[in-house]
Structure formats: C-alpha cells, structure tokens
Amino acid sequence: MNELYVSPSGDDAWPGTRERPLATLAHARDLARDLARGAGTVVTLLAGTHRLADTFRLTEADSGVTYRAASEADEAGKIGEAGEVVVSGGRRITGWREQDGAWVAEVGDLDTRQLYVDGRRAERASIDALPGNATRTDTGYVTDSTAPQSWGNPGDVEFVLRGVYPWTEARFGVAAVEGDEHSTTVTMAEPAFGWAVELYNSVVPWEGGGESYGPGLPTRVENGAGFLTEPGTFVLDRSRPGHHLLRYRPRPGEDPARTEVVAPVLEELVTVTGARDVAFLGITFADATWMRPSRPEGFLHYHGTGYYDGGTIEKVSFAEGAWVTVPGESLTIPANVVFEGTERVTIEGCRFTRLGATALRFSGGGGEVLVRGNVFEDVCGGGVSVGESRGVTVENNWVHDIGLEYSGSPGIAVSASEDSTVAHNQVNDVPHCGIVLGPGKSSRVLRNLTFNTLKVLADGGGVYLSGPQGDSHDNGAVIRGNVVRDTLTPYNFALYTDYGAAWVTVEDNAVQRADNTATLQAWPPLENVVFRGNVWDADPMGWDAPPESVTLEGNVTVADEKDFEARTAEIAARAGLEPGYTHLLDR
Structure with missing residues (x-):
C-alpha cells in the first residue's frame, strides 16, 4: 500500500511521509497519480484545517485512492494527537476594527452569504417584514414608511417570501430605494421580480384557500446595514466594488483578537x-x-430543491376549479x-x-x-x-x-x-x-x-x-x-x-x-x-x-x-x- 500524509503545517517540497508531510491535497492527488495510477494509495490528512484555494477535483485518473483523517488511520497513535480534520473552502477574516458596537473589516471583493464565528453560524442581519402599510406595484413595493431609506446600500438587500405557495420560499434582491418624508418606493431586481409575478399564481376555491396572483409582501428582509442591531448577526456591504466591508455585531464575550471568523468562499x-x-x-x-x-435572477423556489430560471410556465389543475402555475423546467440547488x-x-x-x-x-x-x-x-x-x-x-x-x-x-x-x-x-x-x-x-x-x-x-x-x-x-x-x-x-x-x-x-x-x-x-x-x-x-x-x-x-x-x-x-x-x-x- 502506498501512503502519503498531508498537514496544514506541511510543505509540498517534502516527500509526504509521516515525519515530513505535504501541505496541500492537490499535491497529494498529483503524487498519488504517479503511484501505480493511485491503486491502493492512502492519503492521510493530519489534524487541523486544510484550507482550499480552489475546488479539489478528482477524475478517472484518481481512481483507487482513499482519503482519510489521521484519527481513522492511526490506531496505534503514531501520528500524534488526534483531532478534527477539516477540509475548508473558507477564508479567515482579520483586520477588524470596532465601530459603533460592531466589528468592521475591509474584505476586498469577497462575496458570501454566510459567516461563521468560532465555528458557529452568524445570521444575516434582518427585519421581519417590509415596514409600514405596504403594497405591491408593477416594479416592486411602495410603503408609507420612511424606514427603508436608511437600510444602506439597496443592492445588498434581499427579500424573503415564505409561503408564496405553502411549500415554497422565494428570495430576490432589491435594485433601488427612493422616497421622501411621506413614503418609500422599493424597486426590485430584474428579471427575478418579473419572473415571480408570472410564476406564482393560484386559485384554490375552498375554505382556507383563495386566489393569489404574483408574490405578496416579504416575510423577511435581509442584509441591510440598518438591520445590524442583534448580537451574532452580520452584513456584507458591497456598495464599493472591490472594497467590500464586512460588519459583525459580536456576541457577549467575543474578542476580535481571540475569535476566528470564517467566510465561505x-x-x-x-x-x-x-x-x-x-x-x-x-x-x-x-x-x-x-x-x-444573490444574482439579479434571485432564487425563485418552487418545490424541494427545484427553482425557476426562466422559460415556460405551466398551469396545473389538481381539483375542480383549483389550479396553480409551475415552472415548465426547473434547476436544482447544486451541492x-x-x-x-x-x-x-x-x-x-x-x-x-x-x-x-x-x-x-x-x-x-x-x-x-x-x-x-x-x-x-x-x-x-x-x-x-x-x-x-x-x-x-x-x-x-x-x-x-x-x-x-x-x-x-x-x-x-x-x-x-x-x-x-x-x-x-x-x-x-x-x-x-x-x-x-x-x-x-x-x-x-x-x-x-x-x-x-x-x-x-x-x-x-x-x-x-x-x-x-x-x-x-x-x-x-x-x-x-x-x-x-x-x-x-x-x-x-x-x-x-x-x-x-x-x-x-x-x-x-x-x-x-x-x-x-x-x-x-x-x-x-x-x-x-x-x-x-x-x-x-x-x-x-x-x-x-x-x-x-x-x-x-x-x-x-x-x-x-x-x-x-x-x-x-x-x-x-x-x-x-x-x-x-x-x-x-x-x-
């Protein structure tokens, strides 16, 4: 059996032995290809976080290889102290400064939808609904509240619509927010909003049902800078391309000098x-x-992991007088x-x-x-x-x-x-x-x-x-x-x-x-x-x-x-x- 070892503290110039392990999975893969085309090769990952700069890709040429954590491979304890082996696609966020009770870091062109603080999920900052007396328009929404005018960069904000159908939850972004001292007009990103108007229509002519045409009001609004009030929440501000700002409101006891913050990339x-x-x-x-x-197409969810990406829309009848419009074809959430x-x-x-x-x-x-x-x-x-x-x-x-x-x-x-x-x-x-x-x-x-x-x-x-x-x-x-x-x-x-x-x-x-x-x-x-x-x-x-x-x-x-x-x-x-x-x- 051929054996190679990889450690976060290794070196790809080393031979990949237990005492002198490699640094990256990619180099271990390449070496395994040279070892009888990988047949019977075991790549052992030593404890720690193995951060990937790019997707780790295996093809037919990589057949016959086992990748395993050191704790699985070393029954005699020869490798050293056992610990979790993590393959991570995340980036550590450093360079925090404190501002108005939040931590702020400049993160370049980083774009992410999640953040983890010492391994714990930080939620995107949000509010429960569109404030004020709001109605839908041909291009978005209008409300008698002026609060949306203080949300921050409109292009960062995302509407969530839970229960468009009982089995459906959609997401789409904001394009612009304009208003005066009396009202606010929220223009939604296209094509997502137009697609939603065409996609979500139904008639259920019995008690508890009714008629529904297009999306209703949002059930949650996420990622506005003005929402950052609760500990353990964050906002990604992309108002300056290439100079994004990550804002995080810490939980009690968290210290930027001792806390590991990771953004998936x-x-x-x-x-x-x-x-x-x-x-x-x-x-x-x-x-x-x-x-x-987060793209202008949004996430027009229909059922399960399926979502709409344009194309035909079909009308499906499921009982006398009852019907619903559905995507002719759907895409599937990737893995x-x-x-x-x-x-x-x-x-x-x-x-x-x-x-x-x-x-x-x-x-x-x-x-x-x-x-x-x-x-x-x-x-x-x-x-x-x-x-x-x-x-x-x-x-x-x-x-x-x-x-x-x-x-x-x-x-x-x-x-x-x-x-x-x-x-x-x-x-x-x-x-x-x-x-x-x-x-x-x-x-x-x-x-x-x-x-x-x-x-x-x-x-x-x-x-x-x-x-x-x-x-x-x-x-x-x-x-x-x-x-x-x-x-x-x-x-x-x-x-x-x-x-x-x-x-x-x-x-x-x-x-x-x-x-x-x-x-x-x-x-x-x-x-x-x-x-x-x-x-x-x-x-x-x-x-x-x-x-x-x-x-x-x-x-x-x-x-x-x-x-x-x-x-x-x-x-x-x-x-x-x-x-x-x-x-x-x-x-």
Missing part, C-alpha cells in the same frame, strides 16, 4: 468525476457557499461536494457542516456507492441528494438542522435512480420533508426515524414519495419499518404518497403526531399502492372511501399515546441509527 469543495474505488473517511467538509440567489459518474465509492464517518448549498450529491453513478455513519448539520440546502444513479446506499447517517436558507430542502432525497436504499438514518429538525423519493425503480426506505419535520413549510411529510416507483411490485418502492413522528406545520401528511405515486408498498411503519398520518387521495391519483400493517394514531385522509387502486391490509389506528407506544415498541426499537452508530448523536 468556494462554491464547490470537492468534485469527483468518473473515478472508481474512491473513499473519504472521517473528514469534516466545511465552509462553502452558493452565490446564485458543495459532488460525485458524478462514479463507481464503488465510500463516504463514511464524515461530517458535512457550514455549507451553503446541498451538502452531498451523487449523480450518474454506476453502483456500489455507500454513504454511512456521517453527520449532516448546519447546511443551507439539503443533506444527501441522489439522482440518476443506481446502487446507492444511504444508511446510519444523522441529518439535522439543514435547509437553513432554502427551506424546501429535504434531509435525504433520491430521484430517477434504481436500486437505492435509505436505511436506519435519523432525520430531524428540518424545514420540510425528511426523506423524499421521486420517480425511480427498486427503491427501499427501511427503518428510518424522522421527527420534527416540516418545521417551516407545509404540504410534505416525514417520508414523501411522488411519481411511478417501478412497473410492478417486484421493482417498486418499499417503505418499511420507519418511525415518522412530529410532522409539525399544519397541512402535512406524515407518510405521504403523492402526485401519481405508483407501485409502492407501505408496510409496518409507525406514524404519530401529524396533521394527517397519510392520504389515499392525490392528483394524479395513486396507482397500485399497498398500505399493510401500519400503526398510526389517526385514520389517514380518505380512509373511509379508499380508491380501487389502493390496497389496505391489517393497518391499525391507536389513538391513546401509551397504547400506541406499546403497540409500536418493536418497530421503534429497530428504527433509526443502529447501535454501532448512536455515538453520532453525542457530538
């Missing part, structure tokens, strides 16, 4: 394309961003760690944190992909995304506190894939769905635990499926042995088969404390869906008149909480992280 930390037999073990991936929502067209990949014992997009994505893979024993937390987008792949197993991971900026993001999502398994994961405290299956074949969702899902947006579930899952029960989806509890916002279905779900077997699951435990009514209708042996604390929607395409066998409703827990104790004991992985919850 890279949008992709690691990309692996076409490689085989690659592994990453025990590494923390951190400090990456995604700048698209900060990306695998494309790979085979025989292992991601194990890693941590994905302080990330500005989706954490980890696999697409176009050829099989034997294992994502096991990892933690996904403090992520702006989703946790794990699998698309157009086969043979991917996602098991015994803890996914929590994700979707922090893009609230439609699911914890784990699999779509257009074959022979995928999502098993024994714990997914909790997420803004929308816990586990999502889009159309695919031979997918299995087994013995997962989800709770505190749908904390922000509505119309989803702890486990959510849509579309055909195969062409027979032999290659359809199996949803078995999961515990789905505490699905929070109103208008949810904890175990949700939706939008033409077909060839699905839902059996031996426990569902508790949801607005609706499940539904048998969807549009397009469900086809060849079996509910068997499930235990829930309330009858699912449509239970009294199931459609012919849905089979019900041996399901039980147990309303009493103690009786429910007794009845489902065996299911609960086998769901979530297995005993060898419960230590992940201790971090």
Whole structure:
C-alpha cells in the first residue's frame, strides 16, 4: 500500500511521509497519480484545517485512492494527537476594527452569504417584514414608511417570501430605494421580480384557500446595514466594488483578537468525476457557499430543491376549479461536494457542516456507492441528494438542522435512480420533508426515524414519495419499518404518497403526531399502492372511501399515546441509527 500524509503545517517540497508531510491535497492527488495510477494509495490528512484555494477535483485518473483523517488511520497513535480534520473552502477574516458596537473589516471583493464565528453560524442581519402599510406595484413595493431609506446600500438587500405557495420560499434582491418624508418606493431586481409575478399564481376555491396572483409582501428582509442591531448577526456591504466591508455585531464575550471568523468562499469543495474505488473517511467538509440567489435572477423556489430560471410556465389543475402555475423546467440547488459518474465509492464517518448549498450529491453513478455513519448539520440546502444513479446506499447517517436558507430542502432525497436504499438514518429538525423519493425503480426506505419535520413549510411529510416507483411490485418502492413522528406545520401528511405515486408498498411503519398520518387521495391519483400493517394514531385522509387502486391490509389506528407506544415498541426499537452508530448523536 502506498501512503502519503498531508498537514496544514506541511510543505509540498517534502516527500509526504509521516515525519515530513505535504501541505496541500492537490499535491497529494498529483503524487498519488504517479503511484501505480493511485491503486491502493492512502492519503492521510493530519489534524487541523486544510484550507482550499480552489475546488479539489478528482477524475478517472484518481481512481483507487482513499482519503482519510489521521484519527481513522492511526490506531496505534503514531501520528500524534488526534483531532478534527477539516477540509475548508473558507477564508479567515482579520483586520477588524470596532465601530459603533460592531466589528468592521475591509474584505476586498469577497462575496458570501454566510459567516461563521468560532465555528458557529452568524445570521444575516434582518427585519421581519417590509415596514409600514405596504403594497405591491408593477416594479416592486411602495410603503408609507420612511424606514427603508436608511437600510444602506439597496443592492445588498434581499427579500424573503415564505409561503408564496405553502411549500415554497422565494428570495430576490432589491435594485433601488427612493422616497421622501411621506413614503418609500422599493424597486426590485430584474428579471427575478418579473419572473415571480408570472410564476406564482393560484386559485384554490375552498375554505382556507383563495386566489393569489404574483408574490405578496416579504416575510423577511435581509442584509441591510440598518438591520445590524442583534448580537451574532452580520452584513456584507458591497456598495464599493472591490472594497467590500464586512460588519459583525459580536456576541457577549467575543474578542476580535481571540475569535476566528470564517467566510465561505468556494462554491464547490470537492468534485469527483468518473473515478472508481474512491473513499473519504472521517473528514469534516466545511465552509462553502452558493452565490446564485444573490444574482439579479434571485432564487425563485418552487418545490424541494427545484427553482425557476426562466422559460415556460405551466398551469396545473389538481381539483375542480383549483389550479396553480409551475415552472415548465426547473434547476436544482447544486451541492458543495459532488460525485458524478462514479463507481464503488465510500463516504463514511464524515461530517458535512457550514455549507451553503446541498451538502452531498451523487449523480450518474454506476453502483456500489455507500454513504454511512456521517453527520449532516448546519447546511443551507439539503443533506444527501441522489439522482440518476443506481446502487446507492444511504444508511446510519444523522441529518439535522439543514435547509437553513432554502427551506424546501429535504434531509435525504433520491430521484430517477434504481436500486437505492435509505436505511436506519435519523432525520430531524428540518424545514420540510425528511426523506423524499421521486420517480425511480427498486427503491427501499427501511427503518428510518424522522421527527420534527416540516418545521417551516407545509404540504410534505416525514417520508414523501411522488411519481411511478417501478412497473410492478417486484421493482417498486418499499417503505418499511420507519418511525415518522412530529410532522409539525399544519397541512402535512406524515407518510405521504403523492402526485401519481405508483407501485409502492407501505408496510409496518409507525406514524404519530401529524396533521394527517397519510392520504389515499392525490392528483394524479395513486396507482397500485399497498398500505399493510401500519400503526398510526389517526385514520389517514380518505380512509373511509379508499380508491380501487389502493390496497389496505391489517393497518391499525391507536389513538391513546401509551397504547400506541406499546403497540409500536418493536418497530421503534429497530428504527433509526443502529447501535454501532448512536455515538453520532453525542457530538
């Protein structure tokens, strides 16, 4: 076996031994290519923060290499004191000066949407709504308040619109703010605002619905210099190109001389394309961003990780007299760690944190992909995304506190894939769905635990499926042995088969404390869906008149909480992280 060592205090002129390690991952990769084309090579990262100047890219030429943290590699303790190994795409911010109770630093052309102070997220400074009596206009908004005139540089300010649809949260920027002593006119950036007017239209002609045309008033306004009043918040002032100012209001006890402040810079930390037999073990991936929502096109979210980028808009009817306009085509929130067209990949014992997009994505893979024993937390987008792949197993991971900026993001999502398994994961405290299956074949969702899902947006579930899952029960989806509890916002279905779900077997699951435990009514209708042996604390929607395409066998409703827990104790004991992985919850 060939071995190379990398240390933040190493030197790329050294040979890469334990005693004289290399300084950069890029140089270790290049040397590994010369060692029998990398076959069997192990690159060990020593403790500390390995800061990347550029995306770390692996290709087919880098097949056969394992990258692992020293704590994973050195059972005898020969390398030295074990510690966290961090691969970071961030930049340390220094040169602070104090001004009006805030810290201010000149950061050149730095552009970022996140900031971390001693590893802790600092929120963008914000206010709850557009002040005053405000209305929408053809180009933005007008209000009788003069407060927006003191927001600072208008081009830095971003509007957030939560609940444009119950499952949607949009973001778009301000172009100009003008006014007098009586009123203020806010002109929004284009094309985002015009797109929003065309995209977000609906008619729901029943109680609790109504008609909606275009975006309403913002539910939050972010990144105005005038908002910097709360400790632990920041603003990036870009009013002078090339001379940006970062302003941070410190928390009690923080001192610029002792505090590490990091701004994510890279949008992709690691990309692996076409490689085989690659592994990453025990590494923390951190400090990456995604700048698209700050562009004039904004982030016109529709559903999940999909967003509108122009093009056709379609009108979809889903009940008599009810319709909604949707994108003809959508783009998907990208990932900060990306695998494309790979085979025989292992991601194990890693941590994905302080990330500005989706954490980890696999697409176009050829099989034997294992994502096991990892933690996904403090992520702006989703946790794990699998698309157009086969043979991917996602098991015994803890996914929590994700979707922090893009609230439609699911914890784990699999779509257009074959022979995928999502098993024994714990997914909790997420803004929308816990586990999502889009159309695919031979997918299995087994013995997962989800709770505190749908904390922000509505119309989803702890486990959510849509579309055909195969062409027979032999290659359809199996949803078995999961515990789905505490699905929070109103208008949810904890175990949700939706939008033409077909060839699905839902059996031996426990569902508790949801607005609706499940539904048998969807549009397009469900086809060849079996509910068997499930235990829930309330009858699912449509239970009294199931459609012919849905089979019900041996399901039980147990309303009493103690009786429910007794009845489902065996299911609960086998769901979530297995005993060898419960230590992940201790971090």
